[in-house]
Amino acid sequence: MSLSNEEIKQIALLARLNLSELEVQQLSNQLSVILDNFKILEEIDTSNVNPTAQTFELENVDRLDEISTPIDRELTLEGAPRSQDGYFRVRGVLE
Amino acid sequence: MSKNIELNVFAHQHSKLLNERAYSAVELVEATLQNLKDHELNAYITVTESLALKQAELADERIKLGTAGPLTGIPIAIKDLLSTVDNITTAGSKILENYRPVFDCTVVERLQNAGAIIVAKTNLDEFAMGSSNEHSAFGPVKNPWNYQKVSGGSSGGSAVAVANRDVSISLGTDTGGSIRQPAAFCGITGLKPTYGRVSRYGVIAFGSSLEQVGPFGRDATDIANVLQIIAGIDVRDSTTVKIPVPDYQEDFDKGLAGLRIGVPAQFFQDGLDNDVRLAVENAIELFENEGAIIDRSLQLPTSPASLPVYYIIAPSEASANLARYDGVKYGFSFLEGKSVDEEMSLTRSIGFGQEVKRRIMLGTYALSAGYYDAYYLKAQKVRTLIRKEFERAFQTYDLLLTPTTPTVAFGLGEKIEDPYSMYLNDLYTLPVNISGNPAISMPCGFSNELPIGLQLIAKPFDEKTLLRATHAYQTLTDWHMEQPQN
Numbered sequence: 001m002s003l004s005n006e007e008i009k010q011i012a013l014l015a016r017l018n019l020s021e022l023e024v025q026q027l028s029n030q031l032s033v034i035l036d037n038f039k040i041l042e043e044i045d046t047s048n049v050n051p052t053a054q055t056f057e058l059e060n061v062d063r064l065d066e067i068s069t070p071i072d073r074e075l076t077l078e079g080a081p082r083s084q085d086g087y088f089r090v091r092g093v094l095e
Numbered sequence: 096m097s098k099n100i101e102l103n104v105f106a107h108q109h110s111k112l113l114n115e116r117a118y119s120a121v122e123l124v125e126a127t128l129q130n131l132k133d134h135e136l137n138a139y140i141t142v143t144e145s146l147a148l149k150q151a152e153l154a155d156e157r158i159k160l161g162t163a164g165p166l167t168g169i170p171i172a173i174k175d176l177l178s179t180v181d182n183i184t185t186a187g188s189k190i191l192e193n194y195r196p197v198f199d200c201t202v203v204e205r206l207q208n209a210g211a212i213i214v215a216k217t218n219l220d221e222f223a224m225g226s227s228n229e230h231s232a233f234g235p236v237k238n239p240w241n242y243q244k245v246s247g248g249s250s251g252g253s254a255v256a257v258a259n260r261d262v263s264i265s266l267g268t269d270t271g272g273s274i275r276q277p278a279a280f281c282g283i284t285g286l287k288p289t290y291g292r293v294s295r296y297g298v299i300a301f302g303s304s305l306e307q308v309g310p311f312g313r314d315a316t317d318i319a320n321v322l323q324i325i326a327g328i329d330v331r332d333s334t335t336v337k338i339p340v341p342d343y344q345e346d347f348d349k350g351l352a353g354l355r356i357g358v359p360a361q362f363f364q365d366g367l368d369n370d371v372r373l374a375v376e377n378a379i380e381l382f383e384n385e386g387a388i389i390d391r392s393l394q395l396p397t398s399p400a401s402l403p404v405y406y407i408i409a410p411s412e413a414s415a416n417l418a419r420y421d422g423v424k425y426g427f428s429f430l431e432g433k434s435v436d437e438e439m440s441l442t443r444s445i446g447f448g449q450e451v452k453r454r455i456m457l458g459t460y461a462l463s464a465g466y467y468d469a470y471y472l473k474a475q476k477v478r479t480l481i482r483k484e485f486e487r488a489f490q491t492y493d494l495l496l497t498p499t500t501p502t503v504a505f506g507l508g509e510k511i512e513d514p515y516s517m518y519l520n521d522l523y524t525l526p527v528n529i530s531g532n533p534a535i536s537m538p539c540g541f542s543n544e545l546p547i548g549l550q551l552i553a554k555p556f557d558e559k560t561l562l563r564a565t566h567a568y569q570t571l572t573d574w575h576m577e578q579p580q581n
């Protein structure tokens with residue numbers, strides 16, 4: 001299994017990472033080696049095996065809907081790079 | 096001027112001396128702070144001095160009132176992946192360099208309620224991704240046994256804090272071995288609890304279905320005392336399990352006699368260093384002489400597949416968990432871009448280190464359309480097979496016994512250019528993160544003056560038997576008393 005530079009760039013776009021040409025080249029090599037070593041999974045028969053997402057198979061965990069003190073808005077916004085009128089501010093998304 | 100206090104003692108000894116008024120919590124914390132500022136191992140990202148001194152005063156009040164518990168007044172270092180309101184929490188990343196959480200994580204709350212005193216937040220591989228602590232944005236942690244060697248990771252700073260006798264107990268997290276492997280490399284004891292035993296609320300997320308918070312210490316008693324406080328259900332983490340927390344020291348006098356112990360063949364194959372093998376064989380012999388029933392016929396044929404399963408599932412979960420670092424809500428933000436997308440991409444590219452980017456890429460690929468079935472779903476199915484193998488084994492055995500790592504601590508820089516060879520170091524620690532079982536690593540020998548780790552694995556939620564066996568082993572041997580000379 002080998003990943004081309006083009007494939008690396010496509011994955012980086014999905015992951016919102018801006019990679020340098022050098023990083024693209026390195027990742028193409030490194031991820032190809034890693035994926036090659038994953039091939040042993042293909043040899044394991046998993047027909048009729050259910051996937052595990054959670055080891056102890058908990059279901060429907062719920063709690064009482066009690067009123068509690070929410071985290072302070074001002075305090076939360078203190079960490080934000082940009083905020084305005086009590087909200088997080090982002091750049092315009094519409095052209 | 097701080098009082099001259101012997102810091103090279105167990106937490107339970109400090110506790111006794113505090114209650115006998117040999118010294119106060121304030122004096123103990125002052126001596127501890129003095130000591131941990133004093134070396135170049137790079138184990139700490141933040142020393143939480145002013146908070147620690149305030150907490151020490153409160154601890155002294157409790158000691159006077161006679162309401163002190165075993166951790167009251169005891170200095171503890173915690174991995175800088177655990178959210179604290181009072182101090183920045185970096186996760187070892189440039190992207191969170193100045194991040195101040197707005198809530199405490201549950202384990203910190205519980206420790207503080209018990210009177211424990213957080214003195215430092217420890218260095219780690221960025222977002223807990225790594226096995227050498229070389230992937231920290233704040234530089235690698237050095238191994239106190241040999242400054243040219245890695246501490247192990249990702250909880251390297253927490254392991255070194257205890258190994259160097261700065262503190263007697265600390266907290267780490269273990270997603271694929273990040274407590275047990277640095278414990279082995281640094282010659283101390285470290286426990287990964289059962290998945291669901293300890294709350295993950297407020298632990299900066301990496302691989303959510305795999306990770307647990309757990310203690311480092313130098314003996315079973317200290318580990319038991321910390322686990323006693325942090326274990327239990329938490330309504331804020333719906334993966335914690337409603338199973339009562341037992342008294343972890345209840346079986347300490349039962350010894351090793353009668354314990355049925357499986358030694359899985361797959362953990363003694365190619366790649367296992369000969370000194371490590373010999374040290375573990377010696378431990379097996381000791382267990383047998385003490386009346387444990389050792390069975391070497393155990394086969395866990397799917398366990399070697401833990402490596403690919405882990406390195407698909409963990410990066411997949413990481414790629415989703417780390418999507419939150421978008422430069423909008425908190426943390427580092429690149430504000431000079433031409434569009435939302437460009438700002439987000441540049442924020443992440445500048446803010447994340449190489450290993451984190453590598454894993455986000457790997458996870459994004461494994462989850463992407465067209466590859467999901469071949470990688471992520473396949474890995475989840477093999478995960479089921481690995482779990483079932485452990486379940487079957489524990490119908491016969493009380494414990495499994497293995498080496499913790501294939502080798503002792505490797506050199507700084509030795510594996511940094513070759514990510515896959517770094518991943519191979521996790522071969523013996525990964526399976527229980529896949530299966531959810533609890534496991535502990537304790538020192539059992541040396542190779543070239545570097546410590547070797549012995550791993551015990553128990554049934555889900557049977558940390559009690561792990562600690563019973565660890566206590567018995569440490570009563571019979573002195574490996575856990577060895578300390579680095581520096």
